[in-house]
Amino acid sequence: MKIDWAALGSVFGVSLVATVALVGLFTLGVVGLSKQEQAAAQGGSATLARTGAYACFALCAAAVAYGIYLIVA
Numbered sequence: 001m002k003i004d005w006a007a008l009g010s011v012f013g014v015s016l017v018a019t020v021a022l023v024g025l026f027t028l029g030v031v032g033l034s035k036q037e038q039a040a041a042q043g044g045s046a047t048l049a050r051t052g053a054y055a056c057f058a059l060c061a062a063a064v065a066y067g068i069y070l071i072v073a
Contacts, residue, residue, distance in 0.1 A: 022063055029056030 032053030039046030 018063075022060055025056050025063075026060050029053045029060070032056065 030053070032049045035049040036046040036053065039049065
């Protein structure tokens with residue numbers, strides 16, 4: 001049995017980058033929602049923060065759906 005170390009390293013690198021990107025994107029969504037709540041508490045409007053947060057969450061959901069599609073297909 002031979003292990004293809006280059007392929008293993010490639011899979012590790014891609015999964016590490018994808019994980020960090022997804023966590024970062026989700027974190028941006030949470031920060032956007034917290035900024036929206038702060039602006040609402042101060043009497044302002046934070047439509048951009050809310051829209052950006054929802055976009056981040058939608059991108060996270062799309063990435064997860066694509067990953068599930070790759071596994072099932």
